[in-house]
Amino acid sequence: MQITQLIVGSMAVCCYIVACPKTKKAAVIDPGGDEEKVLAEITRQGYLLDYIITTHGHPDHVCGNRRLQEATGAKIIMHEADARFFGTREVNNYFSMLGLEPSPPADIEVKEGDKITIGEEVLQVLHTPGHTPGGICLYCPPDLFTGDTLFVGGVGRTDFPGGSHQELLNSINDKLLTLPAETVVWPGHGYGGSRSTIGQEKNSNMFL
Numbered sequence: 128m129q130i131t132q133l134i135v136g137s138m139a140v141c142c143y144i145v146a147c148p149k150t151k152k153a154a155v156i157d158p159g160g161d162e163e164k165v166l167a168e169i170t171r172q173g174y175l176l177d178y179i180i181t182t183h184g185h186p187d188h189v190c191g192n193r194r195l196q197e198a199t200g201a202k203i204i205m206h207e208a209d210a211r212f213f214g215t216r217e218v219n220n221y222f223s224m225l226g227l228e229p230s231p232p233a234d235i236e237v238k239e240g241d242k243i244t245i246g247e248e249v250l251q252v253l254h255t256p257g258h259t260p261g262g263i264c265l266y267c268p269p270d271l272f273t274g275d276t277l278f279v280g281g282v283g284r285t286d287f288p289g290g291s292h293q294e295l296l297n298s299i300n301d302k303l304l305t306l307p308a309e310t311v312v313w314p315g316h317g318y319g320g321s322r323s324t325i326g327q328e329k330n331s332n333m334f335l
């Protein structure tokens with residue numbers, strides 16, 4: 128799988144363009160701003176965008192969904208629990224304070240174990256609640272996209288509505304730290320660094 132990491136938007140989200148080198152089919156994970164930069168990169172590489180994948184519904188990760196969908200017709204994928212949670216008025220009002228554009232409704236809702244096929248590549252959905260109820264990580268060995276669940280040397284905050292610190296730790300321990308040590312961690316923000324491995328986080332992440 129070809130991976131392009133772009134730092135986008137006012138919250139410095141790590142956005143990823145992931146693509147099948149053979150078919151040029153691609154997906155964007157978390158286009159949290161700088162949509163024109165993301166679109167230009169897709170064009171430059173000659174990719175065909177099939178999906179916009181949301182690791183979780185926070186506005187800093189979904190605010191580019193509308194523009195990208197309008198420009199490419201790609202389908203928006205979100206976990207069913209976040210599609211529900213971020214569809215409620217109270218939650219929408221709370222996050223509208225940030226002034227970032229909310230996502231259009233998901234076209235495809237996914238759950239634990241689902242597979243997203245991009246040309247000849249496959250991303251497996253790991254449901255990792257805690258930062259939000261429907262947070263997901265995306266796994267295509269050896270690569271793992273962790274959203275705001277796991278950072279380099281850190282973990283996602285859990286003081287937003289729908290957060291649970293215990294659930295977050297359970298998700299990381301049960302679903303992520305059980306993956307091979309050489310698994311490459313691609314986080315949703317580059318706070319402690321822009322990439323890591325599961326082995327490194329197991330050994331040195333003070334929050335685990």
Ligand SMILES: [Zn+2]
Nearest residue numbers: 183185258275
């Ligand atoms: Zn978040």
Ligand SMILES: [Zn+2]
Nearest residue numbers: 185187275315
């Ligand atoms: Zn974030």
